[in-house]
Amino acid sequence: QVQFEESGGGLVQAGGSLRLSCAASGRTFSSRAMGWFRQTSGKEREFVAAISWNGGRTYFADSVKGRFTISRDNTKNTMYLQMGSLRPEDTAVYYCAARTNQYGSRLYDDYDYWGQGTQVTVSS
Numbered sequence: 001q002v003q004f005e006e007s008g009g010g011l012v013q014a015g016g017s018l019r020l021s022c023a024a025s026g027r028t029f030s031s032r033a034m035g036w037f038r039q040t041s042g043k044e045r046e047f048v049a050a051i052s053w054n055g056g057r058t059y060f061a062d063s064v065k066g067r068f069t070i071s072r073d074n075t076k077n078t079m080y081l082q083m084g085s086l087r088p089e090d091t092a093v094y095y096c097a098a099r100t101n102q103y104g105s106r107l108y109d110d111y112d113y114w115g116q117g118t119q120v121t122v123s124s
Contacts, residue, residue, distance in 0.1 A: 001026060001113075002024055002025065002032070002098050002112075003026070003113075004024050004096050004098075004113070004116070005022070006020065006022050006023075006095070006096055006116065006118040007020070008020040008021050008118060009094065009118030009119045009120045010119075010120070010121070011121045011122075012086055012120075012121070012123070013086075013122070013123050014086060014087055014088055014122055014124050015085060015086065016086050017082070017083060017085075017086065018083045018086065018120060019080060019082050019083070020036070020094055020096075020118060020120070021078055021079070021080055022034070022078065022079045022080075022081075022115060023077060023078045024077045024078070024079070025077070026077075029074065029077040029098070030053065030054075030074035030077075031053055032053060032098045032099060032100065032101070033050060033051065033052050033053055033098070033102055033103050033105070034050065034051050034072060034096065034097065034098050035047065035049065035051070035097045035099070035104055035105070035111060036049045036050070036070065036079075036081045036094055036095070036096055036097070037094070037095045037097060037108065037111075038090075038092035038094045038095065038120075039092055039095065040091065040092045040093075044108075045108055046061070047107070047108070048068065048081070049070040050070070050104025050105060050106065051070045051071070051072055051079065052102055052103045053103070054074070054102075055071060057103060057104065058070050059106060063089075064083075064090075067083065067085045067086075068081060068082065068083050068084065069081075069082045081094070083120070086122045087122060088122045088123065089122075090122050091120060091121050091122050092119075092120060093117040093118065093119050093120075094117060094118050094119075094120055095115050095116075095117045096114075096115045097111035097113060097114045097115070098111065098112060099112055099113075100112050
């Protein structure tokens with residue numbers, strides 16, 4: 001079982017930055033790929049970014065490529081999403097997720113454990 005505590009969400013103006021954190025419990029964090037997804041009301045949860053078990057591979061949605069970075073610190077059981085040049089369309093609830101595989105995926109169904117989400121609001 002893996003549980004998460006997400007933090008770092010909030011309100012920011014367009015063009016600003018935020019860093020989300022996802023702290024995981026359990027001893028298997030370092031062997032799992034991790035991902036970030038986001039969801040707005042009435043829409044499906046969409047892929048944002050993912051990272052392999054050791055941080056060696058990263059994956060990004062086209063909509064955030066060049067603006068967001070993903071990283072992890074396995075000594076702290078924590079994953080991060082650094083978001084820059086934020087736009088109003090980035091407004092969503094952001095969820096971290098883990099999968100029972102070492103490499104990331106863009107597919108929602110490939111992830112086994114999910115956090116509760118943290119709200120990010122970007123004002124224009």
